[in-house]
Amino acid sequence: xxxxxxxxxxxxxxxxxxxxxxxxxxxxxxxxxxxxxxxxxxxxxxxxxxxxxxxxxxxxxxxxxxxxxxxxxxxxx
Amino acid sequence: xxxxxxxxxxxxxxxxxxxxxxxxxxxxxxxxxxxxxxxxxxxxxxxxxxxxxxxxxxxxxxxxxxxxxxxxxxxxx
Numbered sequence: 001x002x003x004x005x006x007x008x009x010x011x012x013x014x015x016x017x018x019x020x021x022x023x024x025x026x027x028x029x030x031x032x033x034x035x036x037x038x039x040x041x042x043x044x045x046x047x048x049x050x051x052x053x054x055x056x057x058x059x060x061x062x063x064x065x066x067x068x069x070x071x072x073x074x075x076x077x
Numbered sequence: 078x079x080x081x082x083x084x085x086x087x088x089x090x091x092x093x094x095x096x097x098x099x100x101x102x103x104x105x106x107x108x109x110x111x112x113x114x115x116x117x118x119x120x121x122x123x124x125x126x127x128x129x130x131x132x133x134x135x136x137x138x139x140x141x142x143x144x145x146x147x148x149x150x151x152x153x154x
Contacts, residue, residue, distance in 0.1 A: 004101065020135050024081065025101050058097050064143050 002059030003029055007045045009036035009053045013069035017054040021066070030056070035075055042072060079136030080106055084122045086113035086130045090146035094131040098143070107133070112152055119149060 006021055008014035022030060035041045035053065045055075049063040052071045056064045083098055085091035099107060112118045112130065122132075126140040129148045133141045 016139065017141060020137075020139050020141060023137075024106075024133075024135060029101075056101075058101060060097075060100075062093065062097050064094060064097055065145075066141050066143055068142075 003031055004059055005031045005033055005048070005057045007033050007035055007041075007050050007053050007055050007057070009070050009075045010034055011053070011069040013067050014054040017066045017069075021054075021056060035072075039076070042076060046072060080108055081136055082108045082110055082125070082134045084110050084112055084118075084127050084130050084132050084134070086147050086152045087111055088130070088146040090144050091131040094143045094146075098131075098133055112149075116153070119153060123149060 004025060006018060008018055018032060033041050035045055048057045050057065050072065052065055053069050053075065054066045056066060058064065081102060083095060085095055095109060110118050112122055125134045127134065127149065129142055130146050130152065131143050133143060135141065
């Protein structure tokens with residue numbers, strides 16, 4: 001299986017969802033990207049279609065917005 | 078791994094998310110429940126904390142609301 005990318009911003013909702021996703025999908029199948037700490041990744045997330053975090057971009061490019069932690073605009077600050 | 082439960086109501090957003098979740102988690106690890114067709118399951122979904130569909134209830138009881146198809150109130154009709 002190709003890898004997914006999980007985008008988050010360190011918020012409690014994000015951390016909780018991260019644990020769930022890693023547990024469900026398997027740590028070896030998902031890259032975790034903290035766009036609050038590494039803001040250079042925000043543009044890449046936007047190009048992938050991410051509108052809010054936490055979000056999971058699947059290997060086929062679909063975006064699953066999971067619960068709601070923060071919009072990308074809020075992360076940009 | 079214990080099984081998760083994926084609640085949906087047949088909407089396009091739900092069907093798309095279902096394919097993604099089954100692909101990510103594995104068909105053998107998730108029960109699919111269509112609460113639009115089997116409305117007796119709505120109460121169980123609510124007890125699990127589901128507020129909208131599609132949603133995934135993880136083995137440890139957390140609820141991941143994925144994107145947004147419809148609120149449970151809308152499914153009740």
